[in-house]
Amino acid sequence: MGRKIVVALGGNAILSKDASAAAQQQALRDTAEHLVKFIENGDQLIISHGNGPQVGNLLLQQAGGSTSDNPEMPLDSCVAMTQGSIGYWMQNAMDQVIKEKGLDKTVATVVTQVEVSADDPAFANPTKPIGPFMSEEDADLAKKQNPDFSFVEDAGRGYRRVVPSPKPIGVVETKAVNALVDAGIVPISVGGGGVPVVSDGSRLAGKEAVIDKDFASEKLAELVGADALIILTAVPNIFVNFNKPDQKKLEHVSVADLHQYIGEKQFAPGSMLPKVQAAIDFVEATGNEAVVTALDNIEGFINDGSGTIISAK
Ligand SMILES: Nc1ncnc2c1ncn2[C@@H]1O[C@H](COP(=O)(O)OP(=O)(O)O)[C@@H](O)[C@H]1O
């Protein structure tokens, strides 16, 4: 039996410029070609994915087309919708590639609720970028039209709307994910960070927020006893002095060194910082390794261990 690994996939890897369903399905087809290498390697795979671009676009569509008889849906329901749409695209693409490779594997999406605390200070301080990138002028205009909304500059790529992003404290469907893994099925879970829910002791109620999928994936990885957490994004490594002439890629890095780099503000909030923090949390909680690398480096990681590998020492 291979290693049990949770692989978290960035929302920007599914939607880059063309937001059409066909383009996102094509991107996921390419993604599936890479992800299937874990299955060929004999690993027990659990897939999670982001939804930042998609859930922001869905909110804009909802706002544009709503009427009193056909109201826009709240953000927690929109997160669930993106779990469904991206999960459908991903399992369809994986099924096709698995068949072409002559493998025997089923992939199934679990609509996943992730518990958060009603007292999480994040509800009063929106930080999670969602939706399209825009110019400063367009962000100013959108703010005038929607005074309750907040916008920030996102890692040098333009302005985006930000929404509250509470920390995950539990994954409601953990048992279902474990049952699928035990049955040899590849689950897609905590998509878009999971649907944020709070418990009042007897029932779970949805909250309007978008959980960071790196933190949700980390929580799931802990709860299912994963051997590794692998965070796939657009860069093959974490860098120090990123985008500067003296940038340096990190290959093997300890949690202590990462804490020092965080102190030096080496990682952009809302992009690389949550990945680094999720990796640290996983290593500290389990003693197992976390990896940050690019989707198109999966083969390099499997064959040569390339990428940034984070370990306790
Ligand atoms: N120190 C750093 N090292 C590497 N990438 C960084 C760093 N700081 C910021 N980044 C940026 O963060 C991006 C990853 O964050 P993001 O695009 O939000 O992730 P996701 O793939 O989950 O959508 C990288 O592609 C890179 O542009």
Ligand SMILES: NC(=O)OP(=O)(O)O
């Ligand atoms: N929910 C979430 O973290 O999505 P992105 O990774 O797309 O930002």
